[in-house]
Amino acid sequence: MEVVGAQYMRNVSRTAKVADYVFRVVAGFCASSPAIFLLLIAGIVVYQSIPVMHFMGWSFLTHTRWDLGNLYGAMVKKNGVTAPVGASYGGLVFIVGTLLSSAIALVIAVPIAILTAVILAYRVRGAIAWILSILVELLAGIPSVVIGLWGILVLVPWISAHLAPFLRHVLGCIPFFGGQVGSGYGLLASGIVLAMMIVPIITATARDLLLQVPLLAREGGLGVGMTTWEVVRYISLPYVRDGLVGAIALGWGRAMGETMAVLMVSGNAMNILPSNLYSPISTMAAFIADQLDSAQTDASGMAVHALSELALVLLVITLATNLLARWLVRPRHGRRKEGVAK
C-alpha cells in the first residue's frame, strides 16, 4: 500500500513540476514584457531623435516654427546633419497646446468628476446608483473618434455661435478670455472634449475611494451636527486625498496623450501660439499622427526624426506628471499613512 502510494505521489509531482516550470516561464515572460516594451519604445524614440537634437539643439523646445523644408529641392548640411533646405523643427506650439488643453480639461473635469463621485457614493442607492454607475462607465467606453465627430458637428458650431461670445461678453476684461472668438475650433473645444473623456476615469476612481471612507467616521460627523457638505469636505475628501491626486494624474496623462478627438476639434494650428481661449491649437500627439505620412517622404529622414523627438518630449512630460503626482502623495513625516490602498 505504501509502494502504491509512493508511485502515485511521484506521478503527481512530475506533472506538478512541469506545470510549475511552464508557469514560471510564462509568468516570467509576461511579467517582464511591460518593462521590456517600455525600454524598447523609449530607446527607439531616443535613438531616432538624436539627429534632430544635433540639428536644432534646445531650440527644439523654444522655437515655434515647424517647417519640413522643401522636400522637392536640394539638401543642406547644418551641425553635421543633412536636411532639406528651409527645414526648421520648433516644437513649442505643440508643447504649449498639449499643456494648455489638458489643463483646461482638468479645470472642467475635476469638479464635475468629484461631485458626481460623491453623489454616486453617498446619495443614491439601488437601481439608480447602478444605472448611473453604468452610464459613467459607458461614457469611458465611447471611442474617441466618436467624441471627435460629435465635437465637429455639435460642439464646435455651438462654441462659435454661443459659448465663446458669451464667455467673451462676461469675462472679456480678463486677457485670456477676450479677443477674436474664432471659428470654434481650438483650445476651448479641445479642453471640453478632453474633459468629457477624463471625467469617467476620475469619477470611477473617486467613487471607489469615497466608498472606502469608514461609515463610522461619516456618521460621527453627522452626529456632531456637520452638514452633508461639511462631512464631504472635512472627513471624506481628506481621507481619500492621496488616491484622488493619483486619479487626477491618471486623467491628466490620458488628456495629454489623447490624439484623435483633439485632432478633430483643435484647428491643428501651425507656427502660431494661442493668444486666447478660442485660438486654434495643436497637440503633440495629434501632430505626430497628422504629419507622419508626409514625414516619410523626406529623403533625409529628418522629418521622422523630428516627430520622434516630439514623441520623446511627450513621453518625458507624461512621466514627469506621474512623478509629480507620486511626490504630492508621498508619505509625510508626522502624518499617519491612512488606509487608502491606491
Next chain:
Amino acid sequence: MILHHTKWFAGAAVLTALLAVSGCGTGNSTNNATNASAQPGQNATASGAAKTAGSISLTETGSSLLYPLFNTEWIPAYHKVQPNVQMTAASTGSGTGISDATAGTVDIGASDAYMADAQMAQTPGMLNIPVAISAQQVMYNLPGLKGHLHLNGAVLAQIYEGKVTYWDDKAIRALNPGISLPHQLIKPVYRSDGSGDTFLFTQYLSHGSASWSQQYGYGTSISWPGLSSAIGAKGNDGVVAALSKTKYAIGYVGISWLDKAVQAGLHYAALQNRAGQFVLPTTQNIQAAAAAVKQVPSDERVSLIDEPGASSYPIINFEYLIVKKTQPSTTTAHALQAFLKWAIDPGKGNAASYLTPVHFLPLPADIYTKSQAQIAQITG
C-alpha cells in the same frame, strides 16, 4: 490532482496560443513582404487548387484617394481576368505608400504626388507610373451667394498668407465685379494631415504667387502661415465638415468629394487658368487640361498645374503607382506587368465604368504610351 492537470492544461494552452500567434505572424509577413518568392506550383500544390500555374499575390498600400478604385473597382474586376493573382489593397496615405514601395514591403505604392528628386536619388530604380487623372476644386461657405465665385492662385495665396482677410477685400471684388460680398473674416481651411490635395493646392498657389513660392512652396504637408483664423482639418471629410459648419470658410477638396460637398451646401469656385479664363472642374475642362499636357518626361514625374488652353481646368494631377523596376522574381515581374497593363488599358482598367464612380478620368493617348514604356522596364 485535478487542479494540477488544469494548471498544466492552462499552461499548455497558453503556449500553444503563443506559438500559433507567432506562427501566424511569421506566415503573414512572409506572404506580404516577400510574396515574390512564392514559386509557381508551390501554392497550388499546398492548397490543392488545380490546374493554374500557381497563385501569386500582389499587395498595394498608399493614397486614400486611389484606395476606392483599387478596393471596389479594380481588384474584383481583375480577379475575374486573372483568378490566380490575389490582390490586397490598404488605404495608408501616399507617403506610406511610397516608403512601403521603396522599402519593398509592398509591390505597389499608390500616391497622388510623384516622388521627389532627393527620394529618387536615394532609392534609384523606382518607377512613377500614372494610371489616371484626378482634379481638385476650391470650395467655400458663403451663405446666400449663388453661382460660382471667380478666384485665382494669386488671391488664394494672399488669403492663406493672411494678406487678404475679409471677403469684401478689393482683390476678391476685382475678380467678381457686380457680386456683393459680405464684410466677414475669411476662415481658410487646410489639410492638417499629409495629403496629395495639399500638394496640388500649394502647387497652384506657387504658380500664382511668387511670394508663396518663395516662402511656403509646395508639398504634401507644408509649414502653413500661422493664422489665428485658419482651421486645420483631417482628411477630405474633415475639410468638408469644417467648411459646411463654419460660415465664411474656404478650402480645397478632392474631386471625388464634389457631390457630397455640394449636398452639404458648399459652393465651388471657377478658377483662373493660364489663358486667363475662369473655368469649372467639369469633365470637359479636366479632359481639355489633360489633353493639353505636353513635354512629359519619360519618367512621367511632372506637375500638371496650369496647363495651357482656354478651357483647361488649372488643378489636375496624375494618380501614380510606385513600383520597383527590378522585381525579386520573374513571376512577380510578369504578374505586376500584366496587372499594370490591364489597369491603364483604355478598354480595360481605364474604362469609364471603373473610373467614373471615383471621379477619375482616363489617361490621354500619349501618356498611355509613356506609361506602357515604363511598365515594359519592369524585369524579374
